[in-house]
Amino acid sequence: MGGQVTAPGDAATYARPFTRGRLLAGYVGVLAFLVGAVVLSLILGHREHAQPAVGGKYSSTSACLSKFTLQQSGTFVDASGPGSTGGKLRLEHHRLKGHVTCSGGEGAALDVPVPTSEPKTLSGTLNGQAFQATFTEALPPPGASAKKPPKRSGEETFGRLMLAIAAVILAARLVGTALGKIGQPRVMGEVLAGILLGPTLLGAVWPAAKDYLFPADIVPLLSGAAQIGLAFYLFLVGMELDPRLLRVNAARAAFVSNTSVAFPMALGMLVAAPIYRLLAPHKDYLPFALFMGVSMSITAFPVLARILVEKRMLKRPVGALAMASAAIDDVTAWTLLAFATAVASASSSLGWLKVVGLAAAFTIGLVVVVRPLLARIAVAYDEVGYVPQLWIGTIFVGVLLAAYVSRQIGIAAIFGAFVMGLIMPRHAGLTSDVSRRLEDFVTMVLLPLFFVVTGLKTQIGSLNRPILWLLCVLLIGVAVAGKWFGAMFAARWGGMRLRDSAAFGALMNTRGLTELIVLNIGLDLGLISHALFTMLVVMALVTTFMAGPALRLLDPKEELSAPPEEEFRRARLEGPVPETIVPQRSIIVAPQDDTSVDALIALGEPLARSQPARELILVRLVRSSRSAACTPAQSRSRHPTRAPISSASRPSRTSTS
Known part of the structure; x- marks a missing residue:
C-alpha cells in the first residue's frame, strides 16, 4: 500500500x-x-477570559473628551476624536487605563473601571477628576465608512457603482501584471491591489479619493x-x-x-x-x-x-x-x-x-x-x-x-x-x-x-x-x-x-x-x-x-521542474490533431438495424477503396432525450448549417485510398 x-x-x-x-x-x-x-x-484557554466590549462612540461633559470613539482589539483600545484628540489605552483586569491627548493638546491620565457586560456608561477618573461618558452609537461594520450615506437616485447609485468596479478592475489588472513580471502569482497582485485601495495606502495618502470611490x-x-x-x-x-x-x-x-x-x-x-x-x-x-x-x-x-x-x-x-x-x-x-x-x-x-x-x-x-x-x-x-x-x-x-x-x-x-x-x-x-x-x-x-x-x-x-x-x-x-x-x-x-x-x-x-x-x-x-x-x-x-x-x-x-523542451513535446502531443484530407466524394451507410451493419460495410468498403478514393460514412440515428431539449432558435444560432446531433450519432468517418 x-x-x-x-x-x-x-x-x-x-x-x-x-x-x-x-x-x-x-x-x-x-x-x-x-x-x-x-x-x-x-x-489553558479555559482559564482565560476575553475582555468586555467597549468599542463605540461616546459623549461626555468633559472639556478634554467631549466626543470620542473607542476602537477595540482585545486589550488594545485606541481613542480618537475631533482634532488632535486621541490616545492608546489598555483594557486589563476590567480597567481601561492610559494617557489621552485632549482637544486642547494637553495630556491627561484616564482610569475607568469596565463591568463584565457591555457598558452603556463609562465612569471613572480623567486626570484625577470624575469622568463619565455615555455610549451614543455603535461602530460601523468593518470596511464600511463612518460617514452617513448621501441620498442618491437609482441612476446616480448605479453610476457610482460602475465607477468603483472599473477602478477595482483596472487596479487589479495593473498590479497583477506587475507582480506577474517578478515571478509572483497574478492573483496575489490582485489581492495586493485591493488592499492598497483601502485605508492602508489610498486612504492614508489621498483619503478624499478613497471616500469618493x-x-x-x-x-x-x-x-x-x-x-x-x-x-x-x-x-x-x-x-x-x-x-x-x-x-x-x-x-x-x-x-x-x-x-x-x-x-x-x-x-x-x-x-x-x-x-x-x-x-x-x-x-x-x-x-x-x-x-x-x-x-x-x-x-x-x-x-x-x-x-x-x-x-x-x-x-x-x-x-x-x-x-x-x-x-x-x-x-x-x-x-x-x-x-x-x-x-x-x-x-x-x-x-x-x-x-x-x-x-x-x-x-x-x-x-x-x-x-x-x-x-x-x-x-x-x-x-x-x-x-x-x-x-x-x-x-x-x-x-x-x-x-x-x-x-x-x-x-x-x-x-x-x-x-x-x-x-x-x-x-x-x-x-x-x-x-x-x-x-x-x-x-x-x-x-x-x-x-x-x-x-x-x-x-x-x-x-x-x-x-x-x-x-x-x-x-x-x-x-x-x-x-x-x-x-x-x-x-x-x-x-x-x-x-x-x-x-x-x-x-x-x-x-x-x-x-x-x-x-x-x-x-x-x-x-x-x-x-x-x-x-x-x-x-x-x-x-x-x-x-x-x-x-x-x-x-x-x-x-x-520539467525541462522546457519536454513541456514543448507534451504540448505538441496533447495539442489538437491535424485535420486529415477528406475525399470529395463519400459513401453513406445507413443501416436500419444493427444486424445489417457488417453486410453493408462489406459492400461499401470495396467501392470506397476504388479510384477516386471515397470516404465511408456510417450513420446511425439516435433520438435525443428531453434533457438535451433546446429551442429551435437556439439550435439554429449555434449550428447554422446543421441540426445538433449527439456524439454517438455523428458519422464515423473512415477514409480509405
Missing part, C-alpha cells in the same frame, strides 16, 4: 517505499500530537457582488477538483495532506491561548481557538495550481504530490471551517451538534438526491456538444440555493457552493464548457471586488504599537512552522528526500486567496478582532509571496 511511484524521476525523489507500517505509525504520531495540543489548548452606500453593493463571486468561485474550485489526482500514491497524498493540516491546526490552537487574552473579541474560547487552528492550516489550491503550472512542476513527482495533497487539503479546510462556524453560530453549548447534524444531512442530500439529477447534464452535453441554456440556468440556481441553505443551517454560505461543485459530473468537455462561461467574469470582475472589500477592512495603521508587530511576527512564525515544516516532515516520513521535502513544504505553505476568504468569514462572525484580522492578512500575503523565492533557493537549477 502506498508503494513506490513509477513515474519518471521518482527514484530521485523518494528515498524509500511508504509501507503500511510506516503509514500507520505516522498517523498514530500525528493524531497523538493533535489530540495533545487540542487538550492543552482547552485547558468607495462611499458608504456603495460598499455594501460591492460586498454583495463579491459574495456572489465567492460562491461561484468556490463552485468552480469544487468542480475542477480532479479525483484522478488521488489515484497515484493515494495513501502518501492523504497522509501528507492530513499531516500538513493537523500540524498547523495544533500549533494554531496552542497559540490561541495567549492571543485570546490579548486580541480576542468578546467571544467564547472554543470557537476562537478552532478558527485560529483553521486559519493556520489553509493551503490555497488554485494559487498552488497556478504556481505549479508556471514552474513546470505539475507533471513532476513533487508537484504532482503537492497538487493531490492540496486537493485533499481544500476539502478538509472547508469542512473544518463549516465546523468552526457551526460552533460559533450555535446559540447554546450543545447547539453546534444540531448545526453539524443539519450540515451533514444537507451534504448527504446533495450527494444522494441532487447528484443523480446533475448527471443528466453529461447526457445533454454528449447529445448536443454543449451545455444547453436550460441546464446552465439550473446549475446557477443550484449554486445560489446551496449557498442559501448553508447559511440558513448556520455554516458558511460558500460551503454549499463548494459541495455543489464537488457533485458535478466529472466530464472534461462539460467542465470546460461551464468554466468557460463562468470563469472570466468571476475572476476578472467579481473576485477583485472581494479583494477590495478585504482591503477596506485591512488597516495596517491599526498595528500602531511594537507589541502588535511582535505578535504579527509570532503568528507568521507559527504559520510557517506549522504548515511548511509540518508538510516537510510528512513528505520526509513518506519517503521523499530532504531537498524535495523542503520544496514540497514551501508549496503547501501557500495560503493566498483561500486564507482571505476564511479570515473574512471569521471577522464577519465576530470571531477575530480588527487588529488580529490585519495580522492574519499580512501572514497570508507573506506566506504566499515567499513560495517563489523559497523554490528558487531550494532548486536553483530547476531540477524539480
Whole structure:
C-alpha cells in the first residue's frame, strides 16, 4: 500500500517505499500530537477570559473628551476624536487605563473601571477628576465608512457603482501584471491591489479619493457582488477538483495532506491561548481557538495550481504530490471551517451538534438526491456538444440555493457552493464548457471586488504599537512552522528526500486567496478582532509571496521542474490533431438495424477503396432525450448549417485510398 511511484524521476525523489507500517505509525504520531495540543489548548484557554466590549462612540461633559470613539482589539483600545484628540489605552483586569491627548493638546491620565457586560456608561477618573461618558452609537461594520450615506437616485447609485468596479478592475489588472513580471502569482497582485485601495495606502495618502470611490452606500453593493463571486468561485474550485489526482500514491497524498493540516491546526490552537487574552473579541474560547487552528492550516489550491503550472512542476513527482495533497487539503479546510462556524453560530453549548447534524444531512442530500439529477447534464452535453441554456440556468440556481441553505443551517454560505461543485459530473468537455462561461467574469470582475472589500477592512495603521508587530511576527512564525515544516516532515516520513521535502513544504505553505476568504468569514462572525484580522492578512500575503523565492533557493537549477523542451513535446502531443484530407466524394451507410451493419460495410468498403478514393460514412440515428431539449432558435444560432446531433450519432468517418 502506498508503494513506490513509477513515474519518471521518482527514484530521485523518494528515498524509500511508504509501507503500511510506516503509514500507520505516522498517523498514530500525528493524531497523538493533535489530540495533545487540542487538550492543552482547552485547558489553558479555559482559564482565560476575553475582555468586555467597549468599542463605540461616546459623549461626555468633559472639556478634554467631549466626543470620542473607542476602537477595540482585545486589550488594545485606541481613542480618537475631533482634532488632535486621541490616545492608546489598555483594557486589563476590567480597567481601561492610559494617557489621552485632549482637544486642547494637553495630556491627561484616564482610569475607568469596565463591568463584565457591555457598558452603556463609562465612569471613572480623567486626570484625577470624575469622568463619565455615555455610549451614543455603535461602530460601523468593518470596511464600511463612518460617514452617513448621501441620498442618491437609482441612476446616480448605479453610476457610482460602475465607477468603483472599473477602478477595482483596472487596479487589479495593473498590479497583477506587475507582480506577474517578478515571478509572483497574478492573483496575489490582485489581492495586493485591493488592499492598497483601502485605508492602508489610498486612504492614508489621498483619503478624499478613497471616500469618493468607495462611499458608504456603495460598499455594501460591492460586498454583495463579491459574495456572489465567492460562491461561484468556490463552485468552480469544487468542480475542477480532479479525483484522478488521488489515484497515484493515494495513501502518501492523504497522509501528507492530513499531516500538513493537523500540524498547523495544533500549533494554531496552542497559540490561541495567549492571543485570546490579548486580541480576542468578546467571544467564547472554543470557537476562537478552532478558527485560529483553521486559519493556520489553509493551503490555497488554485494559487498552488497556478504556481505549479508556471514552474513546470505539475507533471513532476513533487508537484504532482503537492497538487493531490492540496486537493485533499481544500476539502478538509472547508469542512473544518463549516465546523468552526457551526460552533460559533450555535446559540447554546450543545447547539453546534444540531448545526453539524443539519450540515451533514444537507451534504448527504446533495450527494444522494441532487447528484443523480446533475448527471443528466453529461447526457445533454454528449447529445448536443454543449451545455444547453436550460441546464446552465439550473446549475446557477443550484449554486445560489446551496449557498442559501448553508447559511440558513448556520455554516458558511460558500460551503454549499463548494459541495455543489464537488457533485458535478466529472466530464472534461462539460467542465470546460461551464468554466468557460463562468470563469472570466468571476475572476476578472467579481473576485477583485472581494479583494477590495478585504482591503477596506485591512488597516495596517491599526498595528500602531511594537507589541502588535511582535505578535504579527509570532503568528507568521507559527504559520510557517506549522504548515511548511509540518508538510516537510510528512513528505520526509513518506519517503521523499530532504531537498524535495523542503520544496514540497514551501508549496503547501501557500495560503493566498483561500486564507482571505476564511479570515473574512471569521471577522464577519465576530470571531477575530480588527487588529488580529490585519495580522492574519499580512501572514497570508507573506506566506504566499515567499513560495517563489523559497523554490528558487531550494532548486536553483530547476531540477524539480520539467525541462522546457519536454513541456514543448507534451504540448505538441496533447495539442489538437491535424485535420486529415477528406475525399470529395463519400459513401453513406445507413443501416436500419444493427444486424445489417457488417453486410453493408462489406459492400461499401470495396467501392470506397476504388479510384477516386471515397470516404465511408456510417450513420446511425439516435433520438435525443428531453434533457438535451433546446429551442429551435437556439439550435439554429449555434449550428447554422446543421441540426445538433449527439456524439454517438455523428458519422464515423473512415477514409480509405
